[in-house]
């Protein structure tokens with residue numbers, strides 16, 4: 001059976017020692033997030049994750065969701081009760097402003113606890129996860145009336161939210177979407193069209209579901225310039241906030257899919273459904289991007305979460321399973337064989353996963369902190385810098401952490417040998433669940449193109465320069481510290497490869513755009529390794545400082561230094577390989593006729 005324990009000690013190390021959250025006390029909500037408060041909140045989230053969500057993970061996978069003849073959908077047994085406990089704990093409103101019923105705490109803290117919940121039960125936590133994104137979009141682009149009508153009930157968890165973009169013929173290329181919106185004399189619209197693959201699209205866990213739907217108003221321009229965003233409630237909401245008649249949106253089917261069986265992935269048919277415009281006409285994609293950007297961070301977090309959960313089960317199995325003897329003589333002479341954790345190849349695998357998880361956690365929380373600064377800082381220059389860094393980190397976090405999350409889930413499964421392939425151990429579920437994160441919220445190839453095609457050149461490269469400076473300054477500032485030299489030298493070398501590859505795109509992709517496309521995924525991963533290395537540099541520095549200060553977490557801090565060194569030796573060298581692939585250009589990639597494939 002799989003095991004899971006929330007990595008609270010590591011989260012606290014990242015928040016307090018690596019990021020120094022206390023430095024940000026001037027931001028709204030941060031003064032309340034004292035170290036004691038953070039410890040209490042992460043501890044409580046760990047309890048909910050380990051005791052309530054995790055026990056439903058395997059059973060939810062095996063049972064899946066049920067669609068009834070009347071179109072209603074029931075999630076697996078126990079999901080509603082667990083969701084109710086989640087809502088009672090106030091988790092859905094942790095970082096939402098207090099005026100809308102939330103607690104106004106940092107989004108960084110919301111992300112920290114989100115990791116535990118996704119590790120424990122990704123399919124279940126996706127129900128409120130999408131609601132968070134919908135709330136963010138309404139808060140940024142909705143009218144005051146929309147905010148007061150919908151947001152408080154969504155924050156309390158009484159109502160949930162969804163994101164309706166995808167149609168059968170259009171996923172990545174939303175410019176082709178066909179769902180129509182017809183204006184009505186009362187200012188509302190009538191929405192007609194089919195949306196597919198809608199996560200948490202129909203279920204009976206909440207009183208109402210607030211769908212955020214992209215549609216084209218009659219007569220609007222073709223392409224992405226003619227798309228608007230609408231609120232389409234499952235049940236219409238009266239002026240007094242009461243839930244009224246059923247709206248014209250129904251679940252036509254639920255998908256039978258590879259993983260996240262406990263989450264209802266729905267075909268939603270909008271048939272003359274009443275919808276309310278959010279923001280300006282034809283500006284829907286910009287409004288939906290608020291939701292998509294938040295969701296992309298959440299999906300990157302899912303990659304980390306599954307990787308962590310899979311790692312823990314693999315490490316536990318490797319300590320128990322006995323096969324063969326250590327190359328250096330028996331380590332468990334009283335047994336017929338040694339536990340497989342004595343074998344260097346098993347260790348290598350576990351270290352690889354662990355080194356990505358711990359740096360990935362720091363990367364995820366660092367990125368969430370940029371989001372907090374970008375939205376809450378009183379200083380405009382600070383807001384802009386954080387927003388720039390966030391814009392670069394978002395596709396990298398999503399693409400890299402979900403690619404690595406899947407790869408790590410497979411590697412963790414490998415530790416079980418053939419037993420990993422058998423469902424009852426839970427490793428197959430991790431592999432299947434991790435796979436979707438590489439696909440939705442923009443497939444990872446599209447994240448790579450977003451990074452290379454849009455983010456690098458934006459504002460004359462201002463954002464990417466800010467990131468390079470941040471990493472370069474860290475290496476420079478610590479150049480004189482002998483103890484940090486093995487880390488800073490490796491990071492600097494990686495940064496050089498990254499900067500050289502960036503320059504290569506500048507010189508070779510304008511005239512020949514396929515050079516950008518052919519190198520984009522390698523570039524995203526090259527960037528990812530450098531950021532993870534940078535996170536290890538910051539973590540090693542924090543660990544050394546704490547050791548020097550006589551901190552009692554001696555084993556934990558020493559393990560940090562060893563794992564950081566493993567990353568420098570074993571993962572940082574990837575940057576040279578990625579650079580070589582990028583510089584090979586697009587010729588052999590594009591040479592064959594389409595018919596030859």
Ligand SMILES: Cc1cc2nc3c(=O)[nH]c(=O)nc-3n(C[C@H](O)[C@H](O)[C@H](O)COP(=O)(O)OP(=O)(O)OC[C@H]3O[C@@H](n4cnc5c(N)ncnc54)[C@H](O)[C@@H]3O)c2cc1C
Nearest residue numbers: 163164165166170171172197198199440441442443445446
């Ligand atoms: C379980 C599940 C849950 C989902 N939940 C939701 C949801 O809640 N709401 C919602 O709206 N959608 C949802 N989706 C849809 C998901 O976001 C899309 O499947 C995804 O965006 C990709 O679209 P597509 O499947 O049409 O693939 P396509 O767009 O057809 O892409 C196919 C392949 O081509 C590549 N590609 C496409 N265009 C380009 C390009 N310009 N450059 C380079 N490569 C390109 C892609 O990377 C991909 O590998 C969900 C999907 C699944 C399976």
